[in-house]
Amino acid sequence: MFESAIPALIEMITWPAPLYLFLGVVLGMAFGILPGLGGPQVLALLLPITYGMDVDLAIVLLIGAMAAVPFGGSIPAILINTPGTGQSAATCFDGFPLAQQGKAGMAIGASATASCLGAIFGAVVLTFLLPIGRQVVLLFSYPEYFMLALMGLSVIIVVSKDSLWKGLIAAILGLMLSTIGYDPVTGSVRFTFGSDHLWDGIRLVPAFIGLFAIGEAIELFLKKGKIAQVEYSGKISDVFTGIKSVFQYFGLFFRCSIIGTVIGIIPGVGGAVSNFIAYGHALQSSKDSDNFGKGDIRGVIAPEAANNSKDGGALVPTLIFGIPGSIEMAVLLGALIVLGLEPGPRMMLERPETVLILIYVLVAGNILVSIFGLFSAGIMVKLTYVPATLLAPVVFMLALMGSYLTHGMIFDVVVSLIFGILAFAMKRFGFSRVAVVIALVLGRLAQKTFHQTLMLWGVKGFFVRPISLGLFIITLAMILFPYIQAALRKKRGA
Amino acid sequence: MKRETMQKVKPFVVLCLVLALFLVTFGVNPAEAKFPAKNMTFIIPVSPGGGFDTFARMLVPYLQKYLPGNPNIIVSNVPGGEWNIGITKMYRSKPDGNTFGILNWPANALSQVLGTAKFDLTKITWLGNISEVTYVMCVSPQSKYKTLQELQKAPEVTSGVVGLASTAGLGTVIAAQRLGINMKPIPHDGSTEAILSAMRGDVDWVQYPLATLKKTIVDSKDLIPLWIYSKKRSPILPDVPTVVELGYGDLVDLVTMYRPVGAPPGLPDDVRKIWQDAFWKATNDPEFQKKMIAANEPAMPMTPEETTRLISQGIEMVTKYKDLIQKYMK
Numbered sequence: 096m097f098e099s100a101i102p103a104l105i106e107m108i109t110w111p112a113p114l115y116l117f118l119g120v121v122l123g124m125a126f127g128i129l130p131g132l133g134g135p136q137v138l139a140l141l142l143p144i145t146y147g148m149d150v151d152l153a154i155v156l157l158i159g160a161m162a163a164v165p166f167g168g169s170i171p172a173i174l175i176n177t178p179g180t181g182q183s184a185a186t187c188f189d190g191f192p193l194a195q196q197g198k199a200g201m202a203i204g205a206s207a208t209a210s211c212l213g214a215i216f217g218a219v220v221l222t223f224l225l226p227i228g229r230q231v232v233l234l235f236s237y238p239e240y241f242m243l244a245l246m247g248l249s250v251i252i253v254v255s256k257d258s259l260w261k262g263l264i265a266a267i268l269g270l271m272l273s274t275i276g277y278d279p280v281t282g283s284v285r286f287t288f289g290s291d292h293l294w295d296g297i298r299l300v301p302a303f304i305g306l307f308a309i310g311e312a313i314e315l316f317l318k319k320g321k322i323a324q325v326e327y328s329g330k331i332s333d334v335f336t337g338i339k340s341v342f343q344y345f346g347l348f349f350r351c352s353i354i355g356t357v358i359g360i361i362p363g364v365g366g367a368v369s370n371f372i373a374y375g376h377a378l379q380s381s382k383d384s385d386n387f388g389k390g391d392i393r394g395v396i397a398p399e400a401a402n403n404s405k406d407g408g409a410l411v412p413t414l415i416f417g418i419p420g421s422i423e424m425a426v427l428l429g430a431l432i433v434l435g436l437e438p439g440p441r442m443m444l445e446r447p448e449t450v451l452i453l454i455y456v457l458v459a460g461n462i463l464v465s466i467f468g469l470f471s472a473g474i475m476v477k478l479t480y481v482p483a484t485l486l487a488p489v490v491f492m493l494a495l496m497g498s499y500l501t502h503g504m505i506f507d508v509v510v511s512l513i514f515g516i517l518a519f520a521m522k523r524f525g526f527s528r529v530a531v532v533i534a535l536v537l538g539r540l541a542q543k544t545f546h547q548t549l550m551l552w553g554v555k556g557f558f559v560r561p562i563s564l565g566l567f568i569i570t571l572a573m574i575l576f577p578y579i580q581a582a583l584r585k586k587r588g589a
Numbered sequence: 590m591k592r593e594t595m596q597k598v599k600p601f602v603v604l605c606l607v608l609a610l611f612l613v614t615f616g617v618n619p620a621e622a623k624f625p626a627k628n629m630t631f632i633i634p635v636s637p638g639g640g641f642d643t644f645a646r647m648l649v650p651y652l653q654k655y656l657p658g659n660p661n662i663i664v665s666n667v668p669g670g671e672w673n674i675g676i677t678k679m680y681r682s683k684p685d686g687n688t689f690g691i692l693n694w695p696a697n698a699l700s701q702v703l704g705t706a707k708f709d710l711t712k713i714t715w716l717g718n719i720s721e722v723t724y725v726m727c728v729s730p731q732s733k734y735k736t737l738q739e740l741q742k743a744p745e746v747t748s749g750v751v752g753l754a755s756t757a758g759l760g761t762v763i764a765a766q767r768l769g770i771n772m773k774p775i776p777h778d779g780s781t782e783a784i785l786s787a788m789r790g791d792v793d794w795v796q797y798p799l800a801t802l803k804k805t806i807v808d809s810k811d812l813i814p815l816w817i818y819s820k821k822r823s824p825i826l827p828d829v830p831t832v833v834e835l836g837y838g839d840l841v842d843l844v845t846m847y848r849p850v851g852a853p854p855g856l857p858d859d860v861r862k863i864w865q866d867a868f869w870k871a872t873n874d875p876e877f878q879k880k881m882i883a884a885n886e887p888a889m890p891m892t893p894e895e896t897t898r899l900i901s902q903g904i905e906m907v908t909k910y911k912d913l914i915q916k917y918m919k
Binding site for chain 1: 639640649666668775785805809885
C-alpha cells in the first residue's frame with residue numbers, strides 16, 4: 096500500500112481536487128455549526144451530487160465535508176453552549192465557561208489546534224493500523240463495550256464533586272430516561288405512554304440542545320447582560336494562548352487522541368462516547384481538577400482531541416471489513432458503493448491509492464477547517480459580547496430549529512423544550528447537567544451490552560477476558576484513586 | 590422612565606416576533622392539489638445510510654425523468670418506531686400523488702399483524718418495487734455447528750439479530766422454527782455489530798443480504814455460508830445450496846426482502862395511472878439498472894398488480910407465525 100503514497104498525494108493536490116476539498120470543508124463546517132445538522136446529513140445531501148463524478152474527486156468532497164463537521168460543531172458549543180453535533184457535547188462543559196470569562200478566543204484556538212492535531216494522529220494510526228486492523232477490531236466484544244460504558248459512567252463521580260448525592264440523583268435521572276423506548280433485549284417498548292415517537296427513546300441531539308442551549312437561553316433572558324462577563328478587549332492574542340495550551344498539555348492531548356482513536360475503531364460505541372471518556376480522563380488525571388467545569392482549557396483540549404481522532408479510528412472497520420463504525424460511516428459506505436467501490440478487504444488490495452487519498456483528505460480537511468476557525472475566531476468571539484436580550488432569542492430560535500432539523504419532527508422540539516426547563520431547574524438547584532448527559536448517552540449501551548454478555552457467557556464473561564478485566568480494574572482505580580489519595584494525605588498530615 | 594419601559598418592552602417584542610416567525614414557518618402548508626406538484630416528497634422511514642436510503646436516492650433522478658413536468662423530488666428521512674412513524678406519515682398524507690414512500694417488506698407487515706399499526710397496508714396505492722434482496726445464512730468459523738444437521742441436533746444455537754421487526758430478524762426466527770433449530774436470538778443494534786459478533790465467534794449464526802455479506806464470505810472468508818434463501822444458486826456462491834435444495838422451499842418467500850414503493854390510499858385514478866407508468870419506466874431504465882447491478886443489487890421491477898399481490902401474500906404469511914413472534918417479543 097505504501098508505494099502508492101506519492102501518486103495518491105499528487106492526485107489529491109491536482110486541480111480541481113483542492114476546489115472540491117474547499118467546498119466540502121465549507122459545507123461540512125456549516126453543517127457542524129448548525130445545531131441538529133451534522134455528518135450524516137451533509138453526506139446525505141452530497142450523495143446525489145457525487146453520482147457520476149470521478150471517484151477520487153467524490154471522495155475528496157465527501158471526506159472533506161465529514162472532516163470539517165466535528166470542529167464546526169465545537170464552535171457553537173463554546174460560544175453559546177449549544178453543541179452543534181452530539182460529538183461536541185463535552186466541549187460545552189469547559190468551553191462555555193471560558194467564553195463567559197471572555198476567553199472564547201482561547202477556547203477556539205485550543206479547540207482548533209487539538210482538533211487538527213487529533214485528526215492527524217487518528218489518520219496516522221489508521222494508516223499504520225490498516226495491515227493489522229482486523230485483529231484489533233475483533234478484540235472488542237460485548238464485555239469490553241460494557242466496561243467502556245462503565246468507565247464513562249464513572250466520570251459522573253468526578254464531575255459531581257460538589258455534592259455526590261446530587262450527582263447521583265442526576266445520573267439516575269439520566270439512566271432512567273435512557274430506558275425509554277425499545278428494550279434492547281426483548282424488543283418490547285417501555286415507558287412510551289402510547290407515543291410512537293418514544294419508541295426509539297429520547298433522541299440525544301434534542302436532549303442536548305434542551306439541556307444546554309435552551310437552558311442557557313432561559314438563563315440569558317433572566318440575567319440580561321452578555322455571555323462574556325468582562326469588557327471586550329479586542330485583542331486576539333487569546334487565540335495564540337489557546338494554540339499554545341495544546342502544546343503545554345501535550346501529554347493530555349496525546350492520551351486523549353489515543354482514547355478517541357481506540358473508541359473510533361470499535362464499531363457501535365460511537366463518537367458520542369469518545370468525548371465524554373476523554374473529558375473524564377482529563378478530569379481524573381489532573382492533580383488540580385478544581386477548575387474543571389468552570390473554564391479549564393484542559394477540559395476543551397481533551398474532548399476536542401478525542402472527537403477528531405475518532406474519525407481515523409472509525410475508518411478502520413469501514414475500510415478493512417466494509418462494516419461501518421458509525422452513522423457517518425454508514426452513509427459514506429453507501430456513497431462509495433454507489434460510486435462503484437466496494438470498501439472491504441478487496442478495496443485495500445485493488446485500490447490502495449483511493450484508500451490513501453481518503454486518509455490524506457481527512458487530514459487536509461481538518462487542517463483547512465482549523466485554519467478557517469483560527470482566522471475567524473476574532474469575529475466569532477464578538478458574539479459573546481452581544482447583549483443577552485438580542486442573543487437569547489436567536490439562540491432559542493437556532494436551538495429549536497436544530498432539534499427540528501435532525502429528524503424533521505415537532506416532537507423533538509417538544510423534547511428540547513422540556514429538557515430546557517429541566518436544565519434551568521437543575522442549574523438553579525445545583526444538579527449536574529453533565530451527569531444527566533453522560534448517563535443518557537451511556538445508559539443504553541451499558542444495558543444492552545450487559546444483557547448480551549449475560550446471555551452468552553453469564554457473569555463470568557465480564558472477568559475472564561483480559562481487555563474487559565483490564566478496563567474494569569482501570570475504572571475501579573479511577574474511582575478509588577481520589578479516596579486513597581485523600582486517605583494518604585490525611586495520614587501524612589497526622 | 591420611557592427608556593425603562595423600552596427595555597422592558599424590547600424582549601417582549603422580540604419574543605413575539607420569534608413566535609410570529611414560528612407560526613409563519615410552521616403554519617404554511619402548501620395546499621397544492623395539482624399533480625405533479627413542483628416539489629414532491631419521497632418519505633424514507635429510516636435514517637440516511639443503508640440500502641433503503643441509498644437505493645431510494647438512486648432512483649430519484651429517474652422518477653424525475655419520467656414524471657410529467659420533471660418535478661423536484663425531495664427525499665425526507667422520517668426514521669423512528671421501526672418504520673411506523675414514516676409509514677404513518679406517508680399513509681396519512683394527502684392522496685394527491687405528491688407524497689410517496691418506500692417500505693421494507695415483509696418486515697413492515699409485523700406491526701399490522703400484531704395489531705399495533707395505524708395503517709392498513711393493503712389499502713396503500715402500490716406503485717411498484719425497486720429490488721429484491723436475497724439472504725444468505727452463515728455460520729461463524731469458530732462455531733461448533735457447520736451443517737444443517739449439526740444445527741438441528743445442537744442443544745442451543747445463538748444467532749445475531751437486529752430486532753425482530755427487521756426482515757433479517759423475522760426471517761431468522763421463522764427459519765429456525767421451520768428448520769427445527771433451537772435458536773436463541775442475541776439482539777444487536779445493527780447488522781454491522783451482529784456480523785462482527787459472528788466473525789469473533791460470539792454468536793453462531795447470522796443471516797443478512799448477500800450483497801452485505803459478500804465481502805465477508807467471498808472476499809475474506811470470515812464467515813461460512815451454509816445456504817441461500819433463493820430459488821436458484823447465486824453466481825457469486827456457486828457451491829452454496831439453496832434452501833429449496835435442502836427441502837424448505839417455502840422459506841424463500843419469507844426470507845427475501847423487497848423494497849416496494851407506495852402512495853397513500855385513495856389516489857385518483859388518473860394520477861395513479863401516470864405514477865405507475867412513470868415508476869415502471871424509471872425502474873426499467875437501463876442506466877438505473879446498470880447502477881443497481883454495480884451496487885450488487887440488480888433491480889427487480891414489479892408491476893403494481895404484482896406488488897399488491899406481494900403485500901397481501903406477505904401479510905398472510907406473517908400472520909401464520911404470529912404466535913411464534915409474540916413468544917419472542919414477550
